[in-house]
């Protein structure tokens with residue numbers, strides 16, 4: 404079990420992460436887009452949902468386990484793909500993957516990760532791979548084939564970024580690609596010596612922070628350099644034919660991430676997908692999009708029981724996980740919650756975040772008088 408690190412909930416880990424990170428890195432990991440109403444709406448929608456608990460139900464044995472893709476999983480939680488985890492902690496992707504493997508939870512490798520996928524995969528455990536399509540589609544296909552060779556169980560294709568999102572603070576902070584130093588971010592970095600030495604310093608010793616680490620060697624660059632031609636993500640010309648092409652190529656589970664409309668979920672099913680992630684990218688894509696927990700019931704009505712339904716965006720408490728399950732999601736993904744742990748204390752911090760979510764989930768179930776997830780469907784107040 405992870406040490407408590409003086410952190411007793413995800414918000415404590417968030418506070419510690421914020422203190423450790425330079426502002427530019429913190430804002431990249433934490434913020435949404437435009438006026439950030441989407442992030443607030445995700446949280447408000449969870450908070451509006453209430454339970455009607457039962458008593459005297461012998462809750463001395465709580466079973467939080469579920470089945471995901473037919474495999475037993477200790478709880479309905481997986482780690483969402485988060486590119487640039489390596490900026491929060493040295494080789495952050497590996498720390499996330501190791502903590503996930505130790506907790507028995509699946510980890511999703513991001514196609515925007517800064518660490519070689521082979522190194523991430525050395526963590527073992529249950530690995531999923533997230534895909535953004537590069538402008539040169541043959542690169543994407545090569546990456547997909549490599550993910551299969553590594554034994555990744557599922558391919559998550561992220562669809563809610565058809566065009567780059569409007570993250571104004573990234574430009575203000577000089578945090579675009581290429582990453583450029585300016586007066587503001589130089590002082591910012593210099594006033595966070597622990598990050599400078601522990602993260603940036605360690606990369607500098609090995610020749611700089613890599614980017615596009617998933618690409619073939621010849622196309623890899625450093626975050627301080629622009630991307631070579633064809634090696635930029637580009638999905639504005641993607642349509643259902645593109646998904647069918649991926650379906651033909653990828654033999655494992657295929658999941659479409661960033662689905663909010665039931666008609667799209669039905670089309671995903673028709674295209675041969677095995678699941679969807681009801682997601683608005685944690686409020687980082689379209690600011691005015693519906694809260695995911697509000698979008699979930701229609702999608703469950705459309706495709707529930709016919710494909711695996713994941714939900715993400717705003718998971719901060721075990722009670723959020725129970726609410727998502729009660730409304731018909733099979734499992735949730737958490738993005739920022741483990742990232743806060745990562746930035747706070749590396750692998751031990753991620754382990755702490757996962758342990759907090761597990762303990763809160765079990766406690767919520769006991770308080771509700773539900774001993775397993777089959778029973779939680781009846782726990783909502785209305």
Ligand SMILES: Cc1cc2nc3c(=O)[nH]c(=O)nc-3n(C[C@H](O)[C@H](O)[C@H](O)COP(=O)(O)O)c2cc1C
Nearest residue numbers: 432483484485486513561684685716717737738739
């Ligand atoms: C710093 C950061 C990087 C992310 N990078 C990716 C990515 O590379 N690919 C992707 O599909 N989603 C990415 N996401 C979105 C997450 O997979 C997930 O949908 C989102 O974080 C869920 O919301 P939450 O952070 O409130 O849990 C990223 C999110 C964050 C916070």
